[in-house]
């Protein structure tokens with residue numbers, strides 16, 4: 001090769017690609033985001049302790065103003081670096097104590113490669129919108145998370161755009177294992193109500209698949225194994241800050257470790273409504289989040305979902321005063337239990353347990369009626385219990401026949417109903433059977449929440465999308481299902497058989513790590529039926545039920561207990577269920593592996609609850625080191641069907657044994 005030719009090659013390479021450079025690092029320096037332009041395409045990568053977690057991956061948006069995934073120029077002059085920090089108190093999330101956060105920030109802007117004017121376009125280049133920045137990317141990095149979002153900028157007189165696609169990709173190492181819930185086919189399942197984030201997580205499958213053909217719902221967990229265990233990586237990818245101004249996204253699997261942001265499927269909402277986003281300019285997209293660590297601790301303890309979003313309206317009342325435990329009859333007694341007498345019996349049961357609420361499920365409008373619901377609500381309130389009422393979100397988006405319907409989708413009827421609820425002391429609503437993640441449906445969630453706040457009503461969603469920072473954005477938002485939840489224990493013995501593997505040891509690492517989860521579990525019945533002698537059989541232990549009351553987090557828990565449990569369940573279990581908190585100040589991962597076992601700790605006030613469950617075929621024997629018990633001499637150990645006081649050693653170690661499908665709880 002001649003010297004001249006080599007120089008020419010080098011010059012060409014320099015034009016094509018700017019060498020990757022660290023654009024922003026975490027405050028502790030362990031996480032860094034590298035950035036480079038590759039042939040006009042913005043590309044980022046993420047390193048943790050110098051190890052590649054996200055390999056060079058494209059960024060960008062396709063809009064109807066132009067394709068901002070290629071032919072871009074990084075305007076380095078406009079690079080802004082700084083930090084964002086603050087604190088907030090959010091009693092509905094996993095760490096309800098005053099919460100401080102600090103992120104290092106880098107903001108990048110891009111212009112388009114100048115192009116010659118099209119034939120007949122005599123406008124100066126400036127008017128053709130070619131020379132100013134068109135898009136920005138903002139990275140925020142703290143000691144366990146990377147988050148990024150896009151800004152789409154006004155161009156000339158254009159103040160509105162449609163985003164048709166995101167290039168945002170997460171290229172994980174090729175040897176990564178996946179723990180992800182496949183996105184379902186649209187308009188499938190019960191009464192064509194899918195997608196509703198109710199599919200089973202994969203258990204350590206290799207990369208290179210695309211779920212059932214439609215990718216995966218958030219959050220998506222990856223393990224990058226390493227022969228040196230201390231160098232393994234755990235990566236949780238999700239999104240936050242999504243409201244009625246965007247669509248709910250999913251992750252599409254490509255070749256090897258390639259995973260790209262996908263917009264909703266065309267078939268959602270019965271094929272009606274487009275899959276793209278309409279945005280006012282300048283506009284910002286939701287955040288894409290990546291949580292990293294050598295163990296799953298950062299995944300379980302992350303708060304990135306809430307740190308970077310803002311409250312969308314002020315709370316009309318202090319909702320947290322009404323958080324707490326509740327009952328629902330439907331999980332054991334199904335539709336026929338939604339009658340006046342049975343609900344009254346459950347109110348008495350809730351009162352006997354000292355619980356705050358009762359959820360009256362579907363069909364109450366026909367099986368009880370509004371007047372008698374008002375009567376029930378008065379009766380409940382006389383016992384310190386508040387009612388949640390079930391509603392169908394429909395509408396026209398699926399075939400779910402359960403009533404009441406035609407209310408939550410209509411602004412006038414909805415507000416009239418909520419006024420009636422307020423007059424009758426109703427605590428909240430559970431709205432079910434939503435229809436996918438297109439923008440009009442995301443707007444409906446926001447509309448329901450916003451109206452409900454005007455009447456002091458709390459909201460729980462079922463058959464629904466993943467909440468994306470909603471605990472902080474909407475102060476009357478409580479929790480969502482968005483998971484294969486307890487109803488499946490009633491419907492299927494197979495689901496019962498795999499409960500510990502598919503739920504107890506999986507959801508704390510995934511779904512519940514990014515939002516309050518209304519699982520509706522902790523049953524103490526032996527069978528999922530009111531007679532408690534037929535139906536699907538619970539194979540998890542009573543201590544497992546207590547442990548998941550701690551492991552699964554939602555500020556309002558509707559447990560699957562039944563009035564007969566006052567006499568047929570062990571007294572220690574009932575006593576525990578009377579006192580277990582639903583609001584937590586702090587969370588700590590202790591040990592575990594998704595689908596195998598989990599041991600974690602939550603603090604409420606000055607009291608720590610350490611809880612674990614085991615899904616493995618063999619009992620799990622461990623000596624736990626629990627520094628949070630320093631200064632305590634004795635704790636209560638719930639294990640093998642009994643509760644015993646045990647001494648805390650000087651080094652705060654406690655020996656535990658978790659049977660297959662069983663659990664452990666340690667309480668101060």
Ligand code: CA
Pocket residue numbers: 198462463481485487
């Ligand atoms: Ca459901």
